[in-house]
Amino acid sequence: MKSHIQLSDQLSDYPLWTALVTPFDACDQVDYHSLQQLVAQQVEANNGILLLGSTGEGLALTLSEQKKIVEFVCALAPQVPIMVAVGGINLAAQLEWVEFCNTQKIDALLLGSPLYAKPGVVGQTHWFDALLSAANVPCMIYNVPGRSAVAIAPEVLTNLAHHDNLWALKEASGDIATFEAFRRALPSLAIYSGDDALLPYFAQAGAAGLVSVASNAWPGQTAEFVRRALSGTCPNLFTTWADAISSLFAVANPIPVKTLMHLQGTLTTPHLRPPLTHLELTNHAALNAANEQILSWN
Secondary structure (H helix, E strand, C coil), X not given: CCCHXXXXXXXXXXXXXXXXXCCECCCCCECHHHHHHHHHXXXXXXXXXXXXXXXXXXXXXXXXXXXXXXXXXXXXXXXCCXXXXXCCCCHHHXXXXXXXXXXXXXXXXXXXXXXXXXXXXXXXXXXXXXXXXXCCCCEEEEECHHHXXXXXXXXXXXXXXXXXXXXXXXXXXXXXXXXXXXHHHCCCCEEEECCHHHHHHHHHCCCCEEEECHHHCCHHHHHHHHHHHHHCCCCCXXXXXXXXXXXXXXXXXXXXHHHHHHXXXXXXXXXXXXXXXXXXXXXXXXXXXXXXXXXCCC
């Protein structure tokens, strides 16, 4: 059996992970036919796949739906790694979810910080320590204070350094100083940008890659952009990229990207689970302009 370090080295071969959307049909059921097609697109682009994150509306799904999605994608046996999100507020429930994930053919877990409660360093350390101890695969910790209402303290990474399955961090605070603080706290940790638009800047600071929303709509183009950003080439694309990304966050994610994918014909409906709705976005001009611009790269 391969060690966690060997598995982490394999995961690092994938600088781009797509936070996959969850497609719904007109009756608000998971559209598994579309889901299969979405997975195939990511495989073709050689992107890692993240299931049930905030872009995938994971917390709006029932537990049975979450399990079925993981089982369905695992059964497809895609030739790229699969990561599954862990997130909520109840630690016991998240530990049960990790135990389920341990039974599936997945390659990594994304461990979100606890929602709403806003724990300090001790509480954060306890939360992640318990999840890392339960997980059988490499784990990426997720710092997203805009959604969880708590920022992970750099000291937490130092406290967790003894876990050999602590592989990476997804940094989505939007602050390069925070990125650098994490680098100092645990230099061996791979840090991935959680903000599509900030990758060029994070790449200069030593980022390992990107966990992306944009690659749902533009799998191949985003993969190429990540390669160029990490290699420091084609800086003239950065402004074009930033303009396109801004259209994907005009309202709450994943409303714009699902709307765009529907306009592209990739999704049969732009439907989201309440409280999110595609009706928040009434003007599609920016999305269409961004799509035309990015698709012109190929």
